[in-house]
Amino acid sequence: MSPYTIDGSDGQQLDETEETSQEWLDELVVLSFRENRRGGDPIAHTADGRAVFPDKFQGGDEILPGEHWICSVSQKGESTFFAAPVKRLDMELIAGLPDEERKRLAQIVAEDYPEAIDEQLQEFVPFGDGSSDLRRERDDLRERLLEINDQYDEALSRLSETEAELARWKKEKEAASGEDVEQKEAPEPVHAPDRDERFPVVREDGDVLYCEGFVDGHYHGHVSPNHRTLFFKSYGRGPLPCRDNRIEVPGLSDILPEDVEELEARYDPRHGGFFVEIPRG
Amino acid sequence: MIFIDLGGLSRSLEDRVQQGCRIDWFRLAKHLTGARRLHGAYVFDRAPGVEPGNPKRRFHDHLRYSGFKVIVRPDRVEDRLSPGELAVTFATELLSAAEKDRFDVAVLVTLDRGLMPAIERLGQEGKIVEIAGLAGELNPGLRRVADRVHHIDDLPVLEILPSFSTTNGHGYAEHRSEDHSAPLEREADA
Numbered sequence: 001m002s003p004y005t006i007d008g009s010d011g012q013q014l015d016e017t018e019e020t021s022q023e024w025l026d027e028l029v030v031l032s033f034r035e036n037r038r039g040g041d042p043i044a045h046t047a048d049g050r051a052v053f054p055d056k057f058q059g060g061d062e063i064l065p066g067e068h069w070i071c072s073v074s075q076k077g078e079s080t081f082f083a084a085p086v087k088r089l090d091m092e093l094i095a096g097l098p099d100e101e102r103k104r105l106a107q108i109v110a111e112d113y114p115e116a117i118d119e120q121l122q123e124f125v126p127f128g129d130g131s132s133d134l135r136r137e138r139d140d141l142r143e144r145l146l147e148i149n150d151q152y153d154e155a156l157s158r159l160s161e162t163e164a165e166l167a168r169w170k171k172e173k174e175a176a177s178g179e180d181v182e183q184k185e186a187p188e189p190v191h192a193p194d195r196d197e198r199f200p201v202v203r204e205d206g207d208v209l210y211c212e213g214f215v216d217g218h219y220h221g222h223v224s225p226n227h228r229t230l231f232f233k234s235y236g237r238g239p240l241p242c243r244d245n246r247i248e249v250p251g252l253s254d255i256l257p258e259d260v261e262e263l264e265a266r267y268d269p270r271h272g273g274f275f276v277e278i279p280r281g
Numbered sequence: 282m283i284f285i286d287l288g289g290l291s292r293s294l295e296d297r298v299q300q301g302c303r304i305d306w307f308r309l310a311k312h313l314t315g316a317r318r319l320h321g322a323y324v325f326d327r328a329p330g331v332e333p334g335n336p337k338r339r340f341h342d343h344l345r346y347s348g349f350k351v352i353v354r355p356d357r358v359e360d361r362l363s364p365g366e367l368a369v370t371f372a373t374e375l376l377s378a379a380e381k382d383r384f385d386v387a388v389l390v391t392l393d394r395g396l397m398p399a400i401e402r403l404g405q406e407g408k409i410v411e412i413a414g415l416a417g418e419l420n421p422g423l424r425r426v427a428d429r430v431h432h433i434d435d436l437p438v439l440e441i442l443p444s445f446s447t448t449n450g451h452g453y454a455e456h457r458s459e460d461h462s463a464p465l466e467r468e469a470d471a
Binding site: 220221222223224225226228229230231239240249250251270271275 | 294301302305308311312315316415433434435436437438439440441442443
């Protein structure tokens with residue numbers, strides 16, 4: 001807050017404020033002015049209940065009872081507050097807002113202060129006979145939502161218990177058998193001998209490779225940048241389908257010399273796939 | 282531990298990545314690891330743009346999902362003689378990991394000769410440093426200071442796609458390649 005001493009518009013010092021500095025509060029506030037029961041200027045109250053009077057030296061003369069204003073508030077002494085009007089909040093202001101801001105304003109009022117507009121809505125919007133049905137349906141849905149939330153919490157609780165029971169069961173089983181339960185439950189790879197194994201590969205129809213080691217399903221295929229090595233690994237969602245031990249390799253004709261018909265595949269358990277070396281053309 | 286300068290190798294393979302092929306970084310890491318135990322794989326790349334749905338951002342996420350630690354930095358240089366932020370980050374992470382004794386062997390996929398001092402330092406600390414890249418593009422200085430050189434030319438790291446699939450030419454997969462259900466570090470523990 002910055003100290004501020006009021007000077008009159010005519011440049012003369014004002015008697016009332018000669019000895020009291022006036023401090024402006026940091027934020028603008030919205031004030032609703034009403035008639036002062038004791039007479040005189042209209043009066044408004046801040047959110048914490050303090051009375052605020054129009055600051056006549058800052059345009060406060062414009063404020064009338066029943067009006068709402070965005071004001072800059074200043075404090076003089078301990079308990080005296082004055083409002084310098086900045087902008088009147090009225091229909092003209094709202095009507096002049098861009099569509100987006102008006103919609104947002106309506107949304108805030110509808111969501112946060114429904115009671116403020118409910119009465120007016122009922123007065124101006126003619127609800128049909130269906131309105132009571134809609135309200136009933138809304139209430140039913142709210143109840144249903146609460147029920148579902150309860151069921152969800154209960155299900156989570158049951159799931160937690162079941163998981164704990166399963167973990168306990170696994171632990172007991174592991175202890176009983178002396179084996180790693182997780183390992184036993186791991187799915188078996190399609191083709192996974194534990195050592196290197198070699199298979200003959202026959203090239204068919206240009207881009208098709210036949211190998212006894214290939215099993216039906218899908219494969220990932222890789223080629224080295226120098227086009228001398230191919231690698232095939234079984235994978236359920238791989239892009240290369242395998243049927244009857246045959247994999248069609250797109251573009252194989254471009255990297256495999258035409259006269260090469262027989263190759264060899266080496267299954268490498270470390271990589272879980274087949275390496276196929278391509279001879280130089 | 283593997284450290285990959287993603288942009289460098291992508292540019293090297295750019296003309297070899299044909300329609301229907303793309304670089305499989307996971308497979309590259311597996312081949313470079315061989316029978317050893319992999320303790321971690323870092324990927325360094327230029328920061329993607331901020332626009333939503335940026336394919337490079339999705340690609341980085343895919344790498345992270347596969348088990349890589351992806352580090353992105355803006356690759357700006359203030360003047361011609363100073364190294365970029367990305368290159369400095371690469372060296373910093375390498376030395377930091379060594380200082381914490383997180384690896385015995387570092388495999389660097391890079392063409393950046395500026396890493397030579399860091400590599401020499403690692404050698405003095407008793408670490409083994411291997412360099413990987415395309416045979417014709419490996420920097421002679423890096424070859425000299427490295428304990429071993431891998432020629433990526435021989436490794437099947439280009440994934441073959443059905444002919445209708447495409448690649449954007451930088452190795453940034455538009456679709457997920459091999460869906461590695463086991464993240465890199467665990468699967469490579471062979």
